[in-house]
Amino acid sequence: MxxxxxxxxxxxxxxxxxxxxxxxxxxxxxxxxxxxxxxxKKAYRKLAxxxxxxxxxxxxAATAKxxxxxxxxxxxxxxxxxxxxxxxxxxxxxQHEAQEGRGGGGDPSDIFSxxxxxxxxxxxGGMGGQEEEEQEKRGETVRTEIQLNLQELYLxxxxxxxxxxxxxxxxxxxxxxxxRAKMRTKQIGPGMFQQFQVQECEECPNVKLxxxxxFLTVDVDPGMKDGQELSFFxxxxxxIDGDHGDLKLIVREVSxxxxxxxxDGNDLHYDLTITLTEALVGFGKAIxxxxxxKVKLNVGGVTRPGDVQRIANxxxxxxxxxxxxxxxxxxxxxxxxxKSLGADDAKKVxxxxxxxxxxx
Amino acid sequence: xxxxMLGMLVPFLxxxxxxxxxxxxxxxxxxxxxxxxxRTKYRLHSHEVQYGSGSGQQSVTGYKDGDDSNDYWIVHxxxxxxxxxxxxxxxxxxxxxxxxxxxxxxHSHLHRSPISGNLEVSAYDxxxxxxxxxxxxxxVNLDAGGKWKRDQRVRFKHVDTQHWxxxxxxxxxxxxxxQQEICAVQKKTNDALWFAGEGVYFPEREKPSAYLKTPxxxx
Numbered sequence: 411m412x413x414x415x416x417x418x419x420x421x422x423x424x425x426x427x428x429x430x431x432x433x434x435x436x437x438x439x440x441x442x443x444x445x446x447x448x449x450x451k452k453a454y455r456k457l458a459x460x461x462x463x464x465x466x467x468x469x470x471a472a473t474a475k476x477x478x479x480x481x482x483x484x485x486x487x488x489x490x491x492x493x494x495x496x497x498x499x500x501x502x503x504x505q506h507e508a509q510e511g512r513g514g515g516g517d518p519s520d521i522f523s524x525x526x527x528x529x530x531x532x533x534x535g536g537m538g539g540q541e542e543e544e545q546e547k548r549g550e551t552v553r554t555e556i557q558l559n560l561q562e563l564y565l566x567x568x569x570x571x572x573x574x575x576x577x578x579x580x581x582x583x584x585x586x587x588x589x590r591a592k593m594r595t596k597q598i599g600p601g602m603f604q605q606f607q608v609q610e611c612e613e614c615p616n617v618k619l620x621x622x623x624x625f626l627t628v629d630v631d632p633g634m635k636d637g638q639e640l641s642f643f644x645x646x647x648x649x650i651d652g653d654h655g656d657l658k659l660i661v662r663e664v665s666x667x668x669x670x671x672x673x674d675g676n677d678l679h680y681d682l683t684i685t686l687t688e689a690l691v692g693f694g695k696a697i698x699x700x701x702x703x704k705v706k707l708n709v710g711g712v713t714r715p716g717d718v719q720r721i722a723n724x725x726x727x728x729x730x731x732x733x734x735x736x737x738x739x740x741x742x743x744x745x746x747x748x749k750s751l752g753a754d755d756a757k758k759v760x761x762x763x764x765x766x767x768x769x770x
Numbered sequence: 771x772x773x774x775m776l777g778m779l780v781p782f783l784x785x786x787x788x789x790x791x792x793x794x795x796x797x798x799x800x801x802x803x804x805x806x807x808x809r810t811k812y813r814l815h816s817h818e819v820q821y822g823s824g825s826g827q828q829s830v831t832g833y834k835d836g837d838d839s840n841d842y843w844i845v846h847x848x849x850x851x852x853x854x855x856x857x858x859x860x861x862x863x864x865x866x867x868x869x870x871x872x873x874x875x876x877h878s879h880l881h882r883s884p885i886s887g888n889l890e891v892s893a894y895d896x897x898x899x900x901x902x903x904x905x906x907x908x909x910v911n912l913d914a915g916g917k918w919k920r921d922q923r924v925r926f927k928h929v930d931t932q933h934w935x936x937x938x939x940x941x942x943x944x945x946x947x948x949q950q951e952i953c954a955v956q957k958k959t960n961d962a963l964w965f966a967g968e969g970v971y972f973p974e975r976e977k978p979s980a981y982l983k984t985p986x987x988x989x
Contacts (some may be wrong), residue, residue, distance in 0.1 A: 416800055487790055493963070507824035520802050526949040549837060550838065550839040551839070552802075552839050552842065552845065552970070553839075553870065554802035554842065554870060555800065555844070555855075556855070556972070558799055558856070559978060561978045561979065561982070569972070569973060569975070570794045570973055571970060571971060571972055571973065572920075572969075572970075572971035572973075573969075573970055573971075574795070574920065574967065574968045574969050574970075574971065575968050576968060578835060619835075619836045619837065620835075621967060621968060623795070646839070647837050647838065647839050648836075648837050649837060650837070655839075656841060657970065664854070664855075666854070668977070668978040668982045668983065669978055669982060670982075670985045680985075680986075693988070694988070694989035695987065695988055695989055696986060696987055696989055697985065697986045698981055698982060698984060698985055698986060698987075700982070702981050704987075706989065708989075720944060767823075
């Protein structure tokens with residue numbers, strides 16, 4: 411029993427590198443494409459400590475995230491690999507690794523210990539990290555919406571946004587810092603004591619906030635959904651004596667008049683009105699898909715108002731699962747002649763359908 | 771001859787390019803910006819503190835420090851209109867500003883502002899569509915006309931009352947000590963000048979492909 415569980419864990423472990431490679435390494439670390447080595451290191455340190463399996467016992471999502479972060483760092487921290495990745499993507503990297511005769515995806519724990527020099531970043535407690543860890547204070551998270559229409563979400567897109575924010579720079583002089591509230595007791599009379607709080611501070615070099623503007627590349631992957639978050643590490647508000655918060659862009663799917671599809675999860679829905687004639691004898695039509703392909707509909711026989719036709723695998727791409735797609739559903743309505751038939755035509759129709767059995 | 775011309779052209783082009791890098795970021799619909807009062811440099815701010823006078827709605831103040839996420843406002847189209855993210859904003863365009871953290875709209879009306887007794891400016895979400903109404907409409911006014919750019923001086927005229935979004939050195943006491951009064955005044959002065967500083971600016975975007983204009987056809 412325990413053995414089979416171990417096996418399945420091992421199996422999952424083998425799968426990880428493959429799953430991980432489908433991701434954007436920069437996005438995984440919450441970085442923009444032009445990130446410096448220092449930024450990459452910093453982002454990895456933060457995230458790796460946060461998601462380390464020792465700190466998230468039994469949390470599979472955290473373990474998976476840890477593996478993802480590690481693979482991203484493994485590539486981006488290596489100048490050669492990063493260059494290949496920037497130029498040729500994951501595929502190029504795989505080819506390179508094949509040529510070098512070794513598989514990618516080192517053991518996440520090895521990468522972690524290499525980074526932290528084998529030491530324990532959770533302190534020296536040894537009792538499962540019970541020791542209080544010094545949590546670095548961070549500036550506020552900045553949240554804003556990124557609005558995307560269905561075509562952008564179907565094809566994926568890349569946007570260059572401008573992030574203009576305050577950053578902390580050294581300034582002349584000193585300032586009070588690391589202030590703590592301390593209790594003091596003072597004798598105010600015989601046997602009478604007064605307890606009061608004082609602030610004790612240290613002197614630090616002065617800092618100032620300076621505006622800095624940079625471009626951030628937002629990569630929107632096909633199949634992203636409303637409410638999904640794109641995180642940019644330390645692009646939020648600054649904090650003196652702490653780190654920048656993050657910038658989070660929240661995906662909002664917006665409708666535009668040009669796009670007639672409706673989305674429901676991974677499925678697309680399309681309303682199509684056909685004529686009574688087409689409803690009776692069949693028709694051939696083509697729906698223009700979001701990527702400009704024509705999806706052909708060849709229907710013989712009778713189509714009833716309200717009929718729904720399912721076209722397999724013509725829906726939205728499924729986020730982060732290459733090649734998988736939802737379905738398309740065509741909802742039919744039927745338009746009728748705009749004036750009444752003449753007596754002759756009415757007789758013809760009556761004769762035509764005299765032996766037909768009808769149903770709803 | 772050709773070389774000479776090239777030699778002259780290169781620095782000229784470089785200048786052009788640098789200029790574009792430095793200042794040509796435009797403010798668009800869907801961008802999230804901090805609006806700084808031009809003279810005092812205080813930032814348009816809101817938070818879950820109600821006015822103790824006037825309408826009693828959520829207060830809007832001027833905030834000094836540049837490290838607060840309560841200073842972000844998203845630019846929206848006028849009441850009952852949609853403005854796609856990335857659409858540039860020409861002088862004269864009517865917009866609404868939505869406070870990011872509380873979701874309320876920058877609003878003005880005939881209540882008196884708490885310190886100076888001008889028109890009160892509040893953050894409000896009691897309107898009819900998405901909590902908005904015409905009292906949230908502000909006209910973007912640029913002396914030079916054209917598209918609204920980052921760091922460019924801009925005024926906002928409240929459409930219903932024709933008063934200008936204004937700030938000055940009048941400051942509040944507790945619980946929002948040091949924050950500056952924001953109000954709307956009839957006179958168009960330099961204290962009605964603002965600029966968009968820090969923010970998340972979205973670029974102009976491509977429209978959906980032209981082929982989608984024919985959503986289906988007969989075969």
